[in-house]
Amino acid sequence: MGGFTINVLECKSVSKWYGDAAVLKSVDFDLAQNEIHAIVGENGAGKSTLVKIISGLVPVDVGTIKFEGSDRTFSNIREIQNSGVALIHQEPRLFPDLSVLENVCVDYQVRDGKSKRFNWKKAEGETKELLAQLGCSFSVHSPVKALSVADQQMVDMVSALRKKLKLLIVDEPTASLTPSEVARLFETIRKLNASGVAIIFIGHRLEEVLQLSDRITVLKDGEVVAVKKTSETTEDELIRLMVGRNISASSTDSKTSSGQTSLKVSNLESPGYVADVSFEVNRGEILGIGGLVGAGRSELLETIFGLRKRSAGEVISTKHGSIKKVKRAISSGIALVPEDRAHNGLFLNRSINENLVITNLKLTSRGGKRNFGKEREIGQELIEKFRVKLSSATQLVRELSGGNQQKVSLAKWLKQEIEILLIDEPSRGVDVGSKSEIHQFLNNSAKDGMSIIMVSSDMRELIELSHRIIVMRNGRIAGELSGSEISEEAVLRLASGLATAGKGH
């Protein structure tokens, strides 16, 4: 890339506190105009806070931010956006009821020559052109709620591009995208960068970070621990810097299961999502479910758990018989850890402890009355078991990082006998350290006899943890892989419909 000459952005000793906790401690960060600068770090390291400060969503407590060479004095989001800074979140911030075009234009300033009226025709033309540049084929008139997450992200991107863009911040955009969608996104980012837009990229998948960026800043506990040129670093070094300790990237334990069936799903069907799905899972087995986003994987878990209406089929637990309703599923030792933990897995506005005991009220109450001592005891036990990082057990779950939230979402089930764990994207939005701990937990639980059905879009996770993999496509099972058949390529082939091989079904 050559010499980085002009700095678009210079942050000097930026600090930020939330209450007593320092989230950022005197962070220095700079960004050259022709640069893609990645920020990596465990969840809770302060990456998102830093970019929120840069984009004006959160005010800075101490420190200065220089944008294009001069101190930035304004703190109003709109002014910052108008100065050419845009932030794209991991979950697109769109208006589901409005069309693509309306989403893109909604914050546009009417400065269209003399006319005070907004020129929809012109806007439509420009939006179409931008969408075409990004390789999108959907209509500008589709309502955004009808688009896939990847397409929604593209709409978010186009919304940012409509303005004169100087700095684009992309905060972990690939979590819910398929490989080809990621490739398209990266191509777009590179193109933008080549046209003079400076890029800040936050990512959890280090291979992607290494592939895309020119420089990498590593944050740990709110401090910059290293700034590396991408060409001079490796994945191992980054992990070491982020975590501060060595974690085994792969935990290939002997994959064995008992051969005793614990759950049998036959001909399960949920209209529009799941069609004619049958499989069995054994005690001590981790059954991975692969497939593209939208293939019906999450919906399958929800249907098994009884959350989603089924139109046909049966779910039979060897020990407890047929399962139809959520209550019955829970009492039969089945637990679901959903993908969208913020909405479905946790009560964000309640304390960590309350979230942990909510599934264990039978243990902590008598005659409908809560026993707070017992609650604290159980909470403490689970917190320690999972090494949840917190300031106190009465802290609101909202304030935890993604990794720690996921730990709470998982831990709440573990005080009871769980025989079958349904887990959806166990490491989505989770930092490397927590991810490795969660993996370890899943492996150990399986060894102890738990059956785990795991949906994952993280190919490495899916392949390393699963004893057997079922690949779904359009709501159906496209194939099954086990033992030496398991490979990234085989999963992808089945998921994309290139092959219908695999055993049975």
Add this chain to the structure above:
Amino acid sequence: MAIKLNSKVTYLFKKREFGIFLFILVLLAVFGTLEPRFFRSDNLSAILSSVGILMVVGAGQTLVIVTRNIDLSVGSTLGMAAMVMGMVARENPDFPIFGLIVIAMIVGGLCGLLNGLLVSYGKIPAIIATLGTLAIIRGAVFLVSDNVQIDPNDVPQGIINLATTSPIGIPWLLIFAFLSIILVWYVSSKTLLGKRIYAVGSNPEGAISRGLSFNKITIMVFVFVGVLAGLGGVLYTARYATINPADVGRGLEFDVISAVVIGGTNIFGGSGTALGTALGCILIGILSNGLTVVGVSPFWKACATGFLILAAVAIDNSVRKRQEQNFLLAIRNQRTVN
């Protein structure tokens, strides 16, 4: 494929309004059969007058509900505007009619501003804020009027004429109703401001992070409904010629919100159309008049309206769910094709 998807959606939305239209025809047939007097011209013009007043206020309420808010105080606001206007007219019999209309709209706008400030800067949920102002403004009507009603001979003939005469053969009252609906239709479908109003209701957090001025838009829609309720006060006076502090606009919020919801505006914000609201107003107007004309007791009448609202929301929910499922299927097919 995407274009097909889009036309499918438009079709469904159209279908919903078409459904209300059919229901209106059914009601007309039923009431007309049961009681031929229903179709007499004086009864029809009575229906049109009350529908017109509903439409003026309902047009404003639509935008408020689209932003995930609600204004329960429209009846009191209408009453306040009518009362102030009536008192000005009583003291100054020669006051120009146009001036009286402007006064009523300003009074209504001020009531709306109060609501808007409470909800935006005061951060009080609209349902509570406007429940408070519903009572406060009603109390204020008693206070300013000293509990003395405005009699028909104190109401200028020019105001009364608004309900009956016009330059083009349609009463002013209906022209105002029509213009209010057209205005809301235009703003919501043609302007950037309209899109912002829908955006705020569709995803408030998103709106803030995209730099839309959330408070400004909230205040704007409340002032707008207030101004229209003020105009509604003028039309109420034109129609009834009497302004009684206890009666004027009382319970109007119920009919207006019913009409808007039956018209398909999502009570959780983000969607709703002016045409739907107009049809909802017509439906409510016909229903309430028809039930009286055929001799249904007022108690049953209240029940019937209540049931209708619940039915409308239930149907709405199931239609929405089916739409979502259709979307998903369409997307899936799209993926398969690619």
